[in-house]
Amino acid sequence: MLADYTVVLADFTIACDATGGDISISLPQASTATGIVYIIIRDGNTTNFVTIDPFGVETISGKSFLEFRNPKQSIMVQSTGSTWVIL
Numbered sequence: 001m002l003a004d005y006t007v008v009l010a011d012f013t014i015a016c017d018a019t020g021g022d023i024s025i026s027l028p029q030a031s032t033a034t035g036i037v038y039i040i041i042r043d044g045n046t047t048n049f050v051t052i053d054p055f056g057v058e059t060i061s062g063k064s065f066l067e068f069r070n071p072k073q074s075i076m077v078q079s080t081g082s083t084w085v086i087l
Contacts, residue, residue, distance in 0.1 A: 001025070013039045016068075018048035027077070027084060029055040034081035042068040052077075060084040 001016045006026040016023050025040055027033075042050045050068040052075070054060050060077055061084070068075075076087040 007038060009033060009036060011038060013041065015041045015043055016050045017044045018042065018050050019044040019046050020048075022049045022051065024051045024053055027052065027054045027058075027060075030058050030079040030083050031081055033079040035079065037076060037078045037087065039074060039076050040068075041074040042071065045071050054084050058083050061086045 001014060001023060002020055004024045004026075005014065007014060007028055009028060009032070014025060016025060027038070040050070040052055047069055052060065052066040054065070060066055066075065077084045078087055
């Protein structure tokens, strides 16, 4: 992804290249994605942010959002049906 992106249920690995600027990755509503796992990878060698935003007031392991700034950072998240957890 080179720009902001809303994750869809059919996605699995989302590779983000923040070379052109900060990117926001929006997760789907957890209740629509129970059990689904996503891997989000930050590519590129810039210091631009990749921000991962859960839907609405949902959280990712208790956090309202996550930010990646370092090249090759990655995360695996799974929906519990009501929230997102880091695996």
